[in-house]
Each structure stands twice: as structure tokens, then as C-alpha cells.
Amino acid sequence: MEQRNATRLRVLEHIRTKGAVSRIDIASALQTSPATVTAATADLIAAGLIKEIESEAISAPGKRGRPRVLLQLDAKSYIVAGLKVARQGISVILVDFEGSETASYKHPLEKPRMSPSEFVASIRSALDETCAQIGRSAKDLAGVSIGVAGLVDANRNFVYWSSSITERNIDFSNLLSRHVPCPAFMDNDANLVAKAEQLFGLGKGLKTFLVVTVEHGVGLGIVLDGQLYRGKRGCGAEFGHTKVQLDGALCQCGQRGCLEAYVGDYALIREMAVTGQINEAMTVADIHDRAQSGDQRAASVLSRAGQIFGLGVSNLINLFDPECIIVSGTQKSFEHLCTDKVLARIRSGVVNVDAALPEIKVHHWGDLMWAKGAAAYGIEQVSILKVRELIANTP
Amino acid sequence: MEQRNATRLRVLEHIRTKGAVSRIDIASALQTSPATVTAATADLIAAGLIKEIESEAISAPGKRGRPRVLLQLDAKSYIVAGLKVARQGISVILVDFEGSETASYKHPLEKPRMSPSEFVASIRSALDETCAQIGRSAKDLAGVSIGVAGLVDANRNFVYWSSSITERNIDFSNLLSRHVPCPAFMDNDANLVAKAEQLFGLGKGLKTFLVVTVEHGVGLGIVLDGQLYRGKRGCGAEFGHTKVQLDGALCQCGQRGCLEAYVGDYALIREMAVTGQINEAMTVADIHDRAQSGDQRAASVLSRAGQIFGLGVSNLINLFDPECIIVSGTQKSFEHLCTDKVLARIRSGVVNVDAALPEIKVHHWGDLMWAKGAAAYGIEQVSILKVRELIANTP
DNA sequence: GGATAATATTTTACCAGATAAAATAAATAT
DNA sequence: ATATTTATTTTATCTGGTAAAATATTATCC
Incomplete structure (x- = not known):
């Protein structure tokens, strides 16, 4: 029964990533027989999880034979x-x-x-x-x-x-x-963003990728072979608290030298405060504005954050060698982490192999990421x- | 057939980790039926991979019933x-x-x-x-x-x-x-040591652990859910070349700030050279000797290597949250990486959770590691x- | 010493799940 | 209308595992 379960889920997952797909295509993509797909999709339809697309005759023009019936998620079934x-x-x-x-x-x-x-x-x-x-x-x-x-x-x-x-x-x-x-489920927020990238975002169809979230802190979601990796005690993927400097800057977590203490929002604002030019509720967007209007100190704050971030990302690549790294954030407030100089830093930190660097994708979500x-x-x-x-x- | 294959291998693997074990125990350990174990072990015996232990009547004293027949690897079958x-x-x-x-x-x-x-x-x-x-x-x-x-x-x-x-x-x-x-197989040397720890060493029976090898360079083998993790392009786990310092010490690989450039043998010897007190073929063992006979500079070289190493290990724990980390080396030449101060550094770098730190085991192999x-x-x-x-x- | 109980292993009959092959459905081309 | 092509479903099997029964091998109890 566990086996059957898994087959049903694999089919459902494939329909989700493809959007609309016929039974035949599912069978060949999942390396299984059409009979199995018929059985699985029948079950999934019965459960209200998927449905056939009504619009008949999607048969390609000038193509003989019975036309394929496309299947898709039954969007209205569940909230x-x-x-x-x-x-x-x-x-x-x-x-x-x-x-x-x-x-x-x-x-x-x-x-x-x-x-x-x-x-x-x-x-x-x-x-x-x-x-x-x-x-x-x-x-x-x-x-x-x-x-x-x-x-x-x-x-x-x-x-x-x-x-x-x-x-x-x-x-x-x-x-x-x-x-x-x-039914209610809880998880670390970065893991959830990784899940979103996998189901709907830039990780669709990928097997092994990392999602780095940047905002107040820096988070990481690790997807290995299609599964979220959580570690033994369920508390892995603490990228923001990996150390980039022996006894370095003080972090929110109380430790020193955390990547987050150089890259997180609060770290940038703290740096700006040192320059003396800070008002009550400064945001990272403000720092961007200043840098763009020629404030050298603001630019330097952003630039250093980028360099440290690049170092961290190169470490991730050296350890995980993923297909792809997705940098996800809510606003445009992390543009300084996606510059050519940051990319150069990443490149200069990844062990040199004559194979393409994992792709680095940037995803600007809205507020509701x-x-x-x-x-x-x-x-x-x-x-x-x-x-x-x-x-x-x-x- | 693939499924059956996997069952056979799982049984074989269990026999290997247990050393000698009865069919019943295999069945309960692998959550399968005795019938399946009978079939699997029959096949494995036919293939010459395992054998029954001759010495009969291992029945525990005062225990009724048919005694268990222990199975073990057939050591002499293959070279x-x-x-x-x-x-x-x-x-x-x-x-x-x-x-x-x-x-x-x-x-x-x-x-x-x-x-x-x-x-x-x-x-x-x-x-x-x-x-x-x-x-x-x-x-x-x-x-x-x-x-x-x-x-x-x-x-x-x-x-x-x-x-x-x-x-x-x-x-x-x-x-x-x-x-x-x-048949011939090749792999990165650190992965192979991880395999040895898994089959014969301190990783026996563990699902998720890391093996750090220290010698000339610093290597890493990652075992997740019983499988060696190799990354997408087969070139992950480059722990020695993760960066611990922005634009830091020059590494053999040509990059700067690699952990190895602070911890590897050649890094220590390079440091000693700076002090001017170096002869032709100095080894890490020599540095240890000097440190023990009171040479402050030698002690400081070793101590810094330990601190950087500890920082790196804490990063591994933060990312992977493994069951265990095994530090493997050939000689006693890495004692400076296993001191209380190094442990303290690791502890001070791991994100604080009210769950025990992953166990850190040290394995001194001989020359043939x-x-x-x-x-x-x-x-x-x-x-x-x-x-x-x-x-x-x-x- | 034989009957009985306990435990391990093997055998047998069966079940679950996937699949090959046949049947059916639905289209186009002739 | 008939033949051809392709997609899907149905049916008969195959594979691999399992429950239950049978068998094997021991200890314990009169």
C-alpha cells in the first residue's frame, strides 16, 4: 500500500509540475506503463485532486489517432x-x-x-x-x-x-x-520558501537545488533528490549562522562571525549607524537609495555584504554541488547580492571544475513570499x- | 527485479554491519517477513556472499525452541x-x-x-x-x-x-x-574513507554522518540516509576548499581563504617557515614535537589551525545537522584538531538547540587508511x- | 523417556501492485 | 465507408512479498 501511495503521489507531482499533461506522457516521463497511469489517475480524479480538461480535440492538426486527454490539477477542489x-x-x-x-x-x-x-x-x-x-x-x-x-x-x-x-x-x-x-503543519520559513520554489517557482522540475532567502536574516532550504533535507534533529540548513569570520561581527543569535551578521538587514543598518547618518527607521531600501545617489559609505556597506554573501554561496556550491541555487526575497532590497561583483566572488570561491557552475537564479517575490x-x-x-x-x- | 535486488542488498548490508545475525533478527530489524529473509539469504548463500556459521547449538542456555542459525559474510569468497x-x-x-x-x-x-x-x-x-x-x-x-x-x-x-x-x-x-x-571503480579518496567508516568503522549502522579526512589536504565524505552524497556533477563535498576568510591565505588550488590553506599539512609547514626555523623536510609530527617541548610559535601554529578547523566543522553541523562527525586521519598527526579548545570552538559556532550536539568521533587509522x-x-x-x-x- | 511447549525456519497459498498484450475508443486519411 | 493511427482501458499475467501452515530443533515437564 505504501508503494501504491508513492506511485499516486509521483503522478500527482508530475501533473503539478507540467501543468497539463496526457496519460501517455506521464507514463513515458515516469518510466511506467500506461495501465498504471490509468489506474493512478482514476484514483486521483476520484479524490478530487485532478481532473480532465474539458476542451476536447486538442489533437494536433494533421495528426491521426485518438487525441490525448490532458489532465490538470483540480484547482477548485481544496482551499x-x-x-x-x-x-x-x-x-x-x-x-x-x-x-x-x-x-x-x-x-x-x-x-x-x-x-x-x-x-x-x-x-x-x-x-x-x-x-x-x-x-x-x-x-x-x-x-x-x-x-x-x-x-x-x-x-x-x-x-x-x-x-x-x-x-x-x-x-x-x-x-x-x-x-x-x-490539519495543521509547521516548518521553518526558509524550508517553506524552498517548497514554494519547488512546486510553483524556479525549482519546478529540479531534483537537487538550494534556496537562499534574504530578508531580516538569511535562510536556506535544501532540496536533495526532490526532498527537503532537514538533518537528523530537524535543524539543519542554518546557512545564516555559518561562520565566515573567526570571532567576527556579533549576530542576533549571540554568536560571532555568522554570515547573517554581515548580510542580514539589521547588519546593514548597524553598519550605517556607525557612520552616524542614521534616522529612526532606516531600511535597506533607504541604504540602496543613498548608494544610488552617490553615498560612498552606503555603497561600501552594500558591497561588503555582497562579498560576504558571495563567499557563503561559493561554500554552499563547494559542499552541495547543486543543480541550481535560487536566491529568493520579498522586495527589490537584495539587489546588492546579485551584482556581477558578487557573481565574480562566487566564481572565485568555487573549486574549479570544467563543468558549468550551477545556475544562480534570482526570484523577487512580492510581500507574500x-x-x-x-x-x-x-x-x-x-x-x-x-x-x-x-x-x-x-x- | 530492481526491488528484489534492493532487498538482497539490504539483507547483505545488515549482515555486514551486525557481523553475525540470525534470519529472525534480520526480519525484525528490516521490518520484513521471515519468508522474505529465507528467500534472500538463500540467494546470497548461492552467490557465495554469505554463509551459515558452522558451530551448531548457539542456543542460549535455558532457552527452549529451535536455536537460531547465525549468518555471516563469507570472508573467503572474494578478494x-x-x-x-x-x-x-x-x-x-x-x-x-x-x-x-x-x-x-x-x-x-x-x-x-x-x-x-x-x-x-x-x-x-x-x-x-x-x-x-x-x-x-x-x-x-x-x-x-x-x-x-x-x-x-x-x-x-x-x-x-x-x-x-x-x-x-x-x-x-x-x-x-x-x-x-x-571490474574497476574510481572515486575521490575522501568519499572512500567515508565508505570505510560506514562499512567497517565508526559509521557502522549510522544513516547520516560526515567523515572529515585530515592529512596533506582536508577532505569530506557525506553520507545521507546511508548513501554517499556526491552532488549533481559529482564534485560536491569540497570541504577543504570552503572559504573561511575573505581573500585569506593562498591555497594549493590557487584560490584564497580555503580552510585547507589554514589546516592542511602544507599550511602548517608554511607557517613554520615564516618563523625561520625550518629545515628541509619538516613534517607536522615535528611541529607537534616542538610544541610539546615548549616552542610557543609551534604551539600557536597548531592552535590556529585547530580554531579554523573548529569553525569549519561548526559550519558543517549548521548545514547538515548530521548524527555524527568522524574525523579520520592516518597518523597521530592531527591531535591538535581534537583538543578541548577545538571542541569549544565547534560548540561556540553551532546554532544553539536544546538537543545534544552531533557526536564527534576521532579515528586514528594506520598508514593504509x-x-x-x-x-x-x-x-x-x-x-x-x-x-x-x-x-x-x-x- | 516420551509428551508438551517453545522458538526458528521453510513451504505453501495468496495478495498487492505493476505490466504486456489485447481490446476498445476516437480521431484522420483514403 | 473503410483503413490507419494513436490513446486509453481492460484483462490476463508476472513479480515480489507475506500470512499462515508445516516442519525442524531444542528445552522442560511429568
């Missing part, structure tokens, strides 16, 4: 919520099964750090508020996925530590099942759930 | 050669199927860098020489495995670059099959080959 908890508030997005947004909402938070029960209560009310927008209730959701900054063991909804939560080592399974009326990431993970988890149910009910 | 090509010469070891040494030999090399055909010819004569010691010929070997320093794509015996070879990007498949009269590593890989590849043959011949 999934993605949440990202940040200090300013909770971003929520509702998406259909294809990942298209149907509603979004920003829930304010009184305090950036909450107890576990406050945390779950906030999630619940953010969820209710958003569902109300489309005249639905949280009960109607097929799943909810929650992204938090910090160290999370996603397999057991266990949070070692998060900047949003006052207590350490909390198992959220019970709290969530009590207070959220649908993190929430969309959570939604992507939610869609994947719901798929797994539905397939499991389906087979459990097949006698 | 495998492991080779390590270094600048001083080629180390060869012949092992039985359990990995026990039956002969070893050090083949001198006139020149440290050879053309591909010279390279293969040297391997052949080193092999012949060693086999002669036990009155055998290279034809009698079940497989030969060759380790080289450099960038190797093991899946296709392709060497991007190696310090032992004058040309780049050589596909050795044809050369090897023409000049070596038995690299060759034994190659042999381990050879044994694994021969196992795969034999199982494949077996099933191909089962009608």
Missing part, C-alpha cells in the same frame, strides 16, 4: 491556508489547489513574542478573519501550514526555538489539533493526506 | 583490491570479503603526476606486484577500487581533475576495462555486481 508569523504580524494567504491566491490578510500582533497558547490563538483568529473574507470558515480548509523563523522539526510540529515564541522546545501537535479545525511558501507546503501535505485517505477507503 | 594513488606512491591492499587484510604493498612512483595511460599502467603493475605476494593474479580479483585526490564523478569513472594526473577531464572507463582484468577506504568501496561495488548477476541468472 489551503499558508501563514507566516513575523514580528510585525501574521501574513495569511488562502490559495486554491493550484496555488492561486483567493484571499490574503495581514493580522496585526500586539507583541512580537508570544506564549505557545497565545501563538496558536493568534493563528486561529488570523485564520478566521481571512476565511471570513470569502464567506468561509476555517473548517472548510483542507489544511493550514504555518511558517516561523527559528528551529523547527517539521515532522513532529516541534519548535526548538523561534523568535516569535517565548518558550523553547514546544510540541505544537496537541495545541494545533485542539484549536485549529483542520513567506505565506505563499507556507501554502505550498500545505498543498503538498494535503495531497499526501488525501491520497492516503483514498487508499485507506479502497477495499 | 578485493583497494588502491590509493598519492604523490609518493601507490598503496595497495588486498582484503577478503569481510575487509580483513590479506596483503599490502607500496608501489613507488617515478613521478607524482602521470598521463592517463601511465596512470593506469602504474595501477596495473602495482596490482600485479601485490597479487604475486599471495600467489594470485589480478584476474582472481573480484574488483579493484582506486582512490585519487581530486574531483571525480564516481558513477562514470570520470576524473575532472586530480593532482596525480597531468590531464583534465578524463573518462577512465575504457582505459580501465582494457588494462585491468577485473586510504587504501582500506578504496577496498571498502570495492567490496560494496562487488556486492552489487554479484547480486545483480545472481538475479540475472535466476530464470
Whole structure:
């Protein structure tokens, strides 16, 4: 049964990445027989996960034979919520099964750090508020996925530590099942963005790639052979806290020399503060503006961040040798990390092989990147759930 | 058939890690049925890979029931050669199927860098020489495995670059099959040591661990979920060339700031040279001696290497979150990398989680570490080959 | 010392899941 | 209308694993 499950999911996954594809093409792409695909797609249709495209006669002009029937995700079948908890508030997005947004909402938070029960209560009310927008209730959701900054063991909804939560080592399974009326999943926010790149973004169809997220901190999601790699204790991929300098700059985490302490938003603002030219709420966008209008010090702050970032990325390539590295961020605020000089730094740090460097792709998401990431993970988890149910009910 | 293959190999692998184990125990350990184990072990016995232990009645005293029959590797069934090509010469070891040494030999090399055909010819004569010691010929070997320093794509015996070879990007498949009269495999030397740790060493039974090799350079083998991770192009795990300092010390590879340029043998000797107190052929052991007899400068050279090494290891833990890190070397010449201060540095660089730090194990091998590593890989590849043959011949 | 119980392994009958081959469906070309 | 081509479904098998029954081998109990 586990085997069958996996086959169904593989077919579903392939339909998702291809968008619309015929049974024959699935069979040849997955190196399996048409009979198996017929069986699998029949099940997936029964579960409401996919559907046949109505518009008949897609037969290529001048091509004989029975035309292929295209299959695609059944977008309207399920609604999934993605949440990202940040200090300013909770971003929520509702998406259909294809990942298209149907509603979004920003829930304010009184305090950036909450107890576990406050945390779950906030999630619940953010969820209710958003569902109300489309005249639905949280009960109607097929799943909810929650992204938090910090160290999370996603397999057991266990949070070692998060900047949003006052207590350490909390198992959220019970709290969530009590207070959220649908299946709920948690993970580290960078992992979720990696999931989004894999399902909908620049990682579509790739097997082995890394997603680096840049914003306040620097995060990493590792996808190896199509799977998110999480490490033994569920707390790997802490790229932002790899050390780039012995006893270097002080980081938020309390340690010294972390990459994040040179590249994260707060690090840049801290540097600008040293120059004395800082006002209350300076942002990285402001630093960009200054640099562009000729401020040498601002330019130098950005440039050094880029060099350190490039060093870090070259280390990732040296260790993982991935197909591709995707740099993802919400705004245009990380342009300084994608310059030719940064690329040169990366190149000069990667061990020299006569094979092309892994492609480095840049993805500028909008504000909802993190929430969309959570939604992507939610869609994947719901798929797994539905397939499991389906087979459990097949006698 | 592929599935059956995998089952056979899983059983064989379990027998190897346990040493001697009964069918029942295999079944429960691998979560499979006794019937399957009976079938698998029958096949493995037919292939000469395992055998039943003769000594009957191992029944525990006072325990009723039919006693278990223990199974173990059939040590005498196959001979495998492991080779390590270094600048001083080629180390060869012949092992039985359990990995026990039956002969070893050090083949001198006139020149440290050879053309591909010279390279293969040297391997052949080193092999012949060693086999002669036990009155055998290279034809009698079940497989030969060759380790080289450099960038190797093991899946296709392709060497991007190696310090032992004058040309780049050589596909050795044809050369090897023409000049070596038995199946031959190549890989990066650090990967091979990781294989040895997995099959015979401190990684026995572990799923996810890293092996750091220290000697002239610094190497890394990555084992994830029981498999060697090699990256997309087959050239990942270049730990020695991850950068620990922006525009830092010059490395053999021509780049700056590589970890190896602070930790490798040549880096220490270079540092000592700066102090002016160097003779022709100083070794790391000499530096240790001096440090122990109170030479502050020698102590400081070793201490800095340790700190940089610790920084690198903490980065590995932050990225991979493995079960365990094994530091492997040939001599006692890396004691300075295993001190309490180094451990403290590692600890101070790993992101703080309330879960135990991955265990850090130190493995002092003898001189033949690299060759034994190659042999381990050879044994694994021969196992795969034999199982494949077996099933191909089962009608 | 034979009956009984306990435990390991093998055998047998069967099940699950994938597939080859045949059948069917749906189009174009003649 | 008929033949041809291609896609999908159905059916009969094949593969690999497993539950249950059978068998093997021991200890323990009268």
C-alpha cells in the first residue's frame, strides 16, 4: 500500500509540475506503463485532486489517432491556508489547489513574542478573519501550514526555538489539533520558501537545488533528490549562522562571525549607524537609495555584504554541488547580492571544475513570499493526506 | 527485479554491519517477513556472499525452541583490491570479503603526476606486484577500487581533475576495462574513507554522518540516509576548499581563504617557515614535537589551525545537522584538531538547540587508511555486481 | 523417556501492485 | 465507408512479498 501511495503521489507531482499533461506522457516521463497511469489517475480524479480538461480535440492538426486527454490539477477542489508569523504580524494567504491566491490578510500582533497558547490563538483568529473574507470558515480548509523563523522539526510540529515564541522546545501537535479545525503543519520559513520554489517557482522540475532567502536574516532550504533535507534533529540548513569570520561581527543569535551578521538587514543598518547618518527607521531600501545617489559609505556597506554573501554561496556550491541555487526575497532590497561583483566572488570561491557552475537564479517575490511558501507546503501535505485517505477507503 | 535486488542488498548490508545475525533478527530489524529473509539469504548463500556459521547449538542456555542459525559474510569468497594513488606512491591492499587484510604493498612512483595511460599502467603493475605476494593474479580479483585526490564523478569513472594526473577531464572507463582484468571503480579518496567508516568503522549502522579526512589536504565524505552524497556533477563535498576568510591565505588550488590553506599539512609547514626555523623536510609530527617541548610559535601554529578547523566543522553541523562527525586521519598527526579548545570552538559556532550536539568521533587509522577506504568501496561495488548477476541468472 | 511447549525456519497459498498484450475508443486519411 | 493511427482501458499475467501452515530443533515437564 505504501508503494501504491508513492506511485499516486509521483503522478500527482508530475501533473503539478507540467501543468497539463496526457496519460501517455506521464507514463513515458515516469518510466511506467500506461495501465498504471490509468489506474493512478482514476484514483486521483476520484479524490478530487485532478481532473480532465474539458476542451476536447486538442489533437494536433494533421495528426491521426485518438487525441490525448490532458489532465490538470483540480484547482477548485481544496482551499489551503499558508501563514507566516513575523514580528510585525501574521501574513495569511488562502490559495486554491493550484496555488492561486483567493484571499490574503495581514493580522496585526500586539507583541512580537508570544506564549505557545497565545501563538496558536493568534493563528486561529488570523485564520478566521481571512476565511471570513470569502464567506468561509476555517473548517472548510483542507489544511493550514504555518511558517516561523527559528528551529523547527517539521515532522513532529516541534519548535526548538523561534523568535516569535517565548518558550523553547514546544510540541505544537496537541495545541494545533485542539484549536485549529483542520490539519495543521509547521516548518521553518526558509524550508517553506524552498517548497514554494519547488512546486510553483524556479525549482519546478529540479531534483537537487538550494534556496537562499534574504530578508531580516538569511535562510536556506535544501532540496536533495526532490526532498527537503532537514538533518537528523530537524535543524539543519542554518546557512545564516555559518561562520565566515573567526570571532567576527556579533549576530542576533549571540554568536560571532555568522554570515547573517554581515548580510542580514539589521547588519546593514548597524553598519550605517556607525557612520552616524542614521534616522529612526532606516531600511535597506533607504541604504540602496543613498548608494544610488552617490553615498560612498552606503555603497561600501552594500558591497561588503555582497562579498560576504558571495563567499557563503561559493561554500554552499563547494559542499552541495547543486543543480541550481535560487536566491529568493520579498522586495527589490537584495539587489546588492546579485551584482556581477558578487557573481565574480562566487566564481572565485568555487573549486574549479570544467563543468558549468550551477545556475544562480534570482526570484523577487512580492510581500507574500513567506505565506505563499507556507501554502505550498500545505498543498503538498494535503495531497499526501488525501491520497492516503483514498487508499485507506479502497477495499 | 530492481526491488528484489534492493532487498538482497539490504539483507547483505545488515549482515555486514551486525557481523553475525540470525534470519529472525534480520526480519525484525528490516521490518520484513521471515519468508522474505529465507528467500534472500538463500540467494546470497548461492552467490557465495554469505554463509551459515558452522558451530551448531548457539542456543542460549535455558532457552527452549529451535536455536537460531547465525549468518555471516563469507570472508573467503572474494578478494578485493583497494588502491590509493598519492604523490609518493601507490598503496595497495588486498582484503577478503569481510575487509580483513590479506596483503599490502607500496608501489613507488617515478613521478607524482602521470598521463592517463601511465596512470593506469602504474595501477596495473602495482596490482600485479601485490597479487604475486599471495600467489594470485589480478584476474582472481573480484574488483579493484582506486582512490585519487581530486574531483571525480564516481558513477562514470570520470576524473575532472586530480593532482596525480597531468590531464583534465578524463573518462577512465575504457582505459580501465582494457588494462585491468577485473571490474574497476574510481572515486575521490575522501568519499572512500567515508565508505570505510560506514562499512567497517565508526559509521557502522549510522544513516547520516560526515567523515572529515585530515592529512596533506582536508577532505569530506557525506553520507545521507546511508548513501554517499556526491552532488549533481559529482564534485560536491569540497570541504577543504570552503572559504573561511575573505581573500585569506593562498591555497594549493590557487584560490584564497580555503580552510585547507589554514589546516592542511602544507599550511602548517608554511607557517613554520615564516618563523625561520625550518629545515628541509619538516613534517607536522615535528611541529607537534616542538610544541610539546615548549616552542610557543609551534604551539600557536597548531592552535590556529585547530580554531579554523573548529569553525569549519561548526559550519558543517549548521548545514547538515548530521548524527555524527568522524574525523579520520592516518597518523597521530592531527591531535591538535581534537583538543578541548577545538571542541569549544565547534560548540561556540553551532546554532544553539536544546538537543545534544552531533557526536564527534576521532579515528586514528594506520598508514593504509586510504587504501582500506578504496577496498571498502570495492567490496560494496562487488556486492552489487554479484547480486545483480545472481538475479540475472535466476530464470 | 516420551509428551508438551517453545522458538526458528521453510513451504505453501495468496495478495498487492505493476505490466504486456489485447481490446476498445476516437480521431484522420483514403 | 473503410483503413490507419494513436490513446486509453481492460484483462490476463508476472513479480515480489507475506500470512499462515508445516516442519525442524531444542528445552522442560511429568
